Amino acid sequence: MPREMMFAEAIAVAITEEMQRDANVVFYGQNMAMTDRDPFVRKFGKDRVRITPISETAELGIAVGAAMMGLRPIVELYMSEFMLVAFDEVINEAPRLRYMSGGQVKVPTVFKAGFGFAAGWAGQHSNCIYGPLMGIPGLKVAVPSSAADALGLMKSAIRDDNPVVYLHHYMLMLDKCPVPDGDYLVPFGVADIKRAGTDVTIVATAWMVKKSLAAAETLAKEGISAEVIDPRTLSPLDTKTIIESVKKTGRLVLVDQAPKHASAAIVIAGEVAEQGFKYLKAPVKMVTALDTSVPYSEPMESFVLPSEEKIISAVKSVVGARVAAD
């Protein structure tokens, strides 16, 4: 029997199961494990579960050093923007050391952070920073959109021998879905077709998957069949599944909460232009955030971010001709 699980709970279950399985997995961050009543401290003790000061460079750098010496640290960063004050460790240390040493070391660590707030957190806590990360050789990026993927990707991230940035969207944290029983792993680099369709391919990540699925439901009522694909990991990126879908539908709408030039959408658009141009019956359409910081006030925030309506309108613009002809 699959378990019904909340997104946030699924992440905690994944970490717990992996810590039970492997004594080298450690878990630390700010404002966690503050007392002996903490469930992780109770289960795994204060050596493996620790509270840290507000010191992201040290937190991530310590994870890199500990990973090289055989631990598998998970660093709880809470908000992806907090990673920015320690970006050297994320971009220029963790993914580089194996390569520069000629393969002599490995750095198995998970940098876990929430991202993408759309509940009025304004310019500095509402961002999608995966764009720059997915272009770093040696660094993997996981971006789950459901509780089941959240659990399976976290378990794979912890077992991966490379540094992994694991980003979970705030707006999905309370969403529930069934999670398969047993030791459930979601492999990296395998996109998931969240909804099958024939007229248009929509590729989206995280919260945008939810919005795209809602848009697809509405479109179905109007006779447009949209296929919704979630890459689940942006590095490695499963371009094959996307191209196969475009081969079938001939149309591609990319939905991404980041501003266009920092989005995963623009990278996918490039891959499809290079590898799948001959399958396209219409220009690729990107639904991304507008080129502003995220504003505080709700009407402005909604104006800037992608929405179900914007996705529907983009889909109609690429399938419009055919629908009219039908």
Added chain:
Amino acid sequence: MPNSSQLSRDRLIWMYTQMCRIREFEERVKRTFVEHPGVIRGHAHLADGAEASIVGCLATRQENDLVMPSYRCHGYPLVLGTPARALMAEIYQRKDGVCKGFGGSMHLADPTRHFPTASGIIGQGIAHAAGAAYAAQVKKTGQVIYSFFGDGSSKQGAFYETLNMAAVWKLPVVFVLENNEYQAYTHVSLEDANAKAGDPLSQKAKAFSIPGVTVDGTDPLKVYDAVGTAVDRARAGEGPSLIESKFYRMSPHGNAITVPPVPTQFQEHESIEVYGNKAEFEAAKKNDPIGKFRAHLIGNGTFADADAKKIEESVRAEMEDVVKFALASPLPSPADALNYVWA
């Protein structure tokens, strides 16, 4: 651990030999820029002047203790037993290099000999060392981790964040701040609040409520004693210490930063090139740690002048062979570049 007065004759001669090996290796790196232009690419940073400090520190090691230096990293692996041929071949961008030509001078690594990696970014390796110490603590290996960094690094956020966390977590790490008086091209008195006030840099330790000691880094025996105390403390589970080891970097920060075809060899030391202070450099040369230790060992009867000469000759012969080996080693194949991206 026993103090330096109890070191055996063999150990003292070993220490002198290692100091000579570091100096000769660095001399050969420096000469390569003139004798074989283009063989060394990018930026190389030398440890001449640091020999007493490096050897005094590493003489306190137990077998499995780890060494995590900054990008000025040629000296430590020489002492740890990495073949000098593999180090020079790496610096010469060769396939037989210790990192197969993937790292170069700033990114040497030999984890099998307890030197996991070096970071080329100022101060970041301090956090990696604390991480290795965290692993040692969790796995209860009994290891002590030696973290080496320069005076410049001690103005990085990584330094403050890491020393605080290492103190709170009582990590088995010894932080060795190598104060060689210059942060790249800038004299320490221009960029360090302690130095500007005429105070030792070791007083930064007070901010973390850990021991902070300043030691004469041109005397390997004094370094041995100061670091030995810190190592004992770390191994006993009492947490980190900060040692400020003071010596003078005998070469400039690195080879000249230019673009081809402008020659990129080492210029005059910053004291002369930038500050026009020849007297400072001449005084440092008179205080050369190798000459001082040699005289000390002859003076106390550890060895005679002829023994010292024999060591120096054998070191010269070793490094002559090392240069020949590295020059003859093949370059990597271009497509080797695709290896080691992923584990």
